[in-house]
Amino acid sequence: MPRPGWRKQPEDSRLTDHLSIGVLTRTSQRELIDWILISTGKVQQRIRLLPSRVMI
Template sequence: MPRPGWRKQPEDLRLTDHLSIGVLTRTFGRDLIDSILIATDKVQQRIPLLPSRVMIYYVLALSLYPQDSYEEVMRHLSEGLRWIDQFQSSWNVPSKVAIFKARLRLGV
C-alpha cells in the first residue's frame, strides 16, 4: 500500500523507465560502482538477494522516481536492468524490509 502522497504507477511498463535506468547504468558503469565498493570496503564475500552494486543503482534510482514507493522504484530498476540485460530474468522485487536491510548493509 503506497504511503500518502505516493502514486502507484500503472502496471504497464513505460519505455522511458527503461531508458532512465539505461542512462543511469551507462553514466555510472560497473567499473565505477565496483571501485566505489572497494574504496568504501563494501565488497561482499557472498552474493545476497540485493548485492551492493544493485543497491547503489537503487539509491541513485530513488532520485529518478521521487513520487514512487520503495518497492515501485525497485521494480523500475529491476525491469530496466533486465531490459538492458544486466539482471536475472527470474528475479522478483523484494519486500520493503529486505530493501531497508540492504540499504543498512550498504551504509552511508
C-alpha cells in the first residue's frame, strides 16, 4: 500500500526491476564509494555477507 503523497509507478514497475548490480558497478567508481564511506565514517565494523560498499 503506498504511503500518502507517493505516486504509483506506471505499469506496476519499480526502478529496482530495471537495475542490476552490473549496471550500478558500471556507473559508480569503487574508489569514490570507498572515499565516501571513509570520509563519513560509515565503513563496516564487522565482515558481513554484504559489505558497506555493496549496500550503497
